[in-house]
Amino acid sequence: MQADGLASGDIDLDAVIGDAIAGNTGEKDPITALTEERDSLKDQLLRAMAEVENMRRRTERELSQSRKYGHAGFARDLLSAVDNLGRAVEVLPEDRDGLDDTIKNLVIGVEMISQEIAGVMERHGITPITPMGEKFDYERHQAMFEVPTGDAEPGVVVQVARAGWMLHDRLLSPAMVGVAKKPENDPEK
Missing domain, CATH: 1.20.5 (Single alpha-helices involved in coiled-coils or other helix-helix interfaces)
Structure with missing residues (x-):
């Protein structure tokens, strides 16, 4: 086929x-x-x-x-108490001769606690920002007010209302500051 x-x-x-x-x-x-x-x-x-x-x-x-x-949240929450303790230490009397022994011991105890907390914070990388006399840095400072003065360059921190805080290289809390400005009656204007 x-x-x-x-x-x-x-x-x-x-x-x-x-x-x-x-x-x-x-x-x-x-x-x-x-x-x-x-x-x-x-x-x-x-x-x-x-x-x-x-x-x-x-x-x-x-x-x-x-x-x-990892401890940034805890540190941020603790800062208010640390700031208040710092303010308490600032108002402690320098001359303690006339104080009662109990009050003297209380003052010494508060200072020791403040120093211990500062040491612990530093060991964990938490450091204060104290910018007095520095040029204002918007990344680390928060300007709360301006101070007319001829004693400092405009834009320089002349007053620290509250210290700021860093955790290593990260900002936890900005420093609350007063910044210098030229006085109103400055003849150079």
């Missing part, structure tokens, strides 16, 4: 033999296929390893930041 060609289901032997001689079987060479698969798997492995390394570094950085700044 082969009139003009091949019957359905028959194989064209001439084409198969020609392909075999030419090396074209229609399938990939097994070595080429395995090489491509190896390269693909190697690429996936390298990408996965890089992602794991990036995640490890990110986790280490976040852990370090957490250790360094």
Whole structure:
């Protein structure tokens, strides 16, 4: 039944033999296929390893930041009490000769507590900002008022209403300050 060609289901032997001689079987060479698969798997492995390394570094950085700044909320909440204790120490009498022994001991105790708290805060990276005489810095100071004066350059802190606080290199609380300005009757205006 082969009139003009091949019957359905028959194989064209001439084409198969020609392909075999030419090396074209229609399938990939097994070595080429395995090489491509190896390269693909190697690429996936390298990408996965890089992602794991990036995640490890990110986790280490976040852990370090957490250790360094994790107590910022607690420190910020404590600042009001520390500021009040500082104000109490400022008004303690210098001359204690006429004081009762109980009052003397109370004054000494308050000073010791203040010094101890200051030491603990410093060990944990919490330091005061005392900008008296410094140029006003909007990132660390908050101007509460201006003071007309010829004794200081305009823009210089001439009064500290409340000290500010830093936690390492981060601002916990700005210093509340008075800033110098030229007097109203300044002839240089």
